[in-house]
Amino acid sequence: MESNSLLRTDREFASVYDRNIRGVYQICFLYLKSHYDAEDASQAIFEKYVNLNKCFNDKNQEKAWFISVSKNYCKDELKKFWKKKRVDIERIERISVHEDTSDYLLIDALLNLPIKYKAVLYLFYVEGYSVKEISQLLYRNESTLRNHLSAADY
Amino acid sequence: MKNKNIKDTFEFFAPTEEQKRIIYESIVNRQKINEKRRGLHFKAKLAYSLIACFITVVAAVILLNNNWSLLEPGNTHYYQANKPSDNSSLPDATDKIFKGFVLTAYAANSESAYLNANFMEEAEKQVLKPDVKVLLAKYTPAMSSVPGLPFTVDIKKDDKNNYYVEAINASVDCGGFDRWDRETGILTSEGQSITIDTGETIYWSPMYGDNAANENKITITIKAVTNNTVIGKQSIYITQDEQGYYYATIGELGL
Numbered sequence: 001m002e003s004n005s006l007l008r009t010d011r012e013f014a015s016v017y018d019r020n021i022r023g024v025y026q027i028c029f030l031y032l033k034s035h036y037d038a039e040d041a042s043q044a045i046f047e048k049y050v051n052l053n054k055c056f057n058d059k060n061q062e063k064a065w066f067i068s069v070s071k072n073y074c075k076d077e078l079k080k081f082w083k084k085k086r087v088d089i090e091r092i093e094r095i096s097v098h099e100d101t102s103d104y105l106l107i108d109a110l111l112n113l114p115i116k117y118k119a120v121l122y123l124f125y126v127e128g129y130s131v132k133e134i135s136q137l138l139y140r141n142e143s144t145l146r147n148h149l150s151a152a153d154y
Numbered sequence: 155m156k157n158k159n160i161k162d163t164f165e166f167f168a169p170t171e172e173q174k175r176i177i178y179e180s181i182v183n184r185q186k187i188n189e190k191r192r193g194l195h196f197k198a199k200l201a202y203s204l205i206a207c208f209i210t211v212v213a214a215v216i217l218l219n220n221n222w223s224l225l226e227p228g229n230t231h232y233y234q235a236n237k238p239s240d241n242s243s244l245p246d247a248t249d250k251i252f253k254g255f256v257l258t259a260y261a262a263n264s265e266s267a268y269l270n271a272n273f274m275e276e277a278e279k280q281v282l283k284p285d286v287k288v289l290l291a292k293y294t295p296a297m298s299s300v301p302g303l304p305f306t307v308d309i310k311k312d313d314k315n316n317y318y319v320e321a322i323n324a325s326v327d328c329g330g331f332d333r334w335d336r337e338t339g340i341l342t343s344e345g346q347s348i349t350i351d352t353g354e355t356i357y358w359s360p361m362y363g364d365n366a367a368n369e370n371k372i373t374i375t376i377k378a379v380t381n382n383t384v385i386g387k388q389s390i391y392i393t394q395d396e397q398g399y400y401y402a403t404i405g406e407l408g409l
Contacts, residue, residue, distance in 0.1 A: 017181075021174050029167040039173060043180045050185060106163045125160040 020066045030118045031074030252386035253310035254407045257282045271299045282404040290400040301332040302357035323377045332357040
């Protein structure tokens, strides 16, 4: 992706962006349930990366950083008053258009999962992390994570 | 839920290429704006610093100019405070010099009036002034019921920084002094010199032992003393005419 960015180096940032935008966006959407909010959140997270005065040892550490920052950023956003007191237009549209589809049921179920399950599910099912790796990433007990996965499956 | 379903469902949350491009361009544009703002911010900080320095320099120049004007000879306040060798120019010294005596004599109401014991109430009190002769109440040792010509010695009082006078000494070249307590009638001969309190009345007698006044002009010297230092001196001159009338005047205040 060509860019005229003034950051680290243009190419360096572009490659980092390409590697992580998908995961960051998915996590943000999972938490915030809105494409627009997910875009804003993704932008904010990558700006944090730009202003980060630190280098990663490898790509796994880089990915872990993005996942962790995305999760924390979205949780902070959800605490805001504005987020609590509104209904997404997209959700209203989904209700009206996809009400009778099974896809909608699954999407809605995922979006409405408790926050503590969302990141675990994403890391387990999409990123393919093991329970042990997830416990190291999220600083949680392995047995707790297994319970969360079981509950989510149910 | 099956794993594949969950994973597929997450694809619904994935960004499109258009969304990725939009996000990327937003990040790049924001960084460009931030770079410009940083430059402006630095320029603003520099400008503020320069303005603060300018104001400081101007204030310093103004203050220094004000202080310099006080150092000029025309400004007596600061000038006086910086000439300690000239004691008379020191603000404190000026206020604390001896202001002078208040020497009161008892003048005659008429030429034939003799001085009597009630002179304080009956005679005319006259504060003596230089070059002004006062006809004193007539006095002869045989006819008067006072021991001598009375003079009340006091000092000029000032509300501010009144110079403290420890003692007043009086001395005379002819005759002598008596101290007389009018209430008890006790008379004490003091001789030719006497130390008195401010406001005290002394009596000069021309008939004083071997030192009878034969001169036509008698000088009583009054001195104010503090810390064994004479801080003021003034003389009372008593003259007698051929008819035997006494006159009194005083000289200028000196040291």
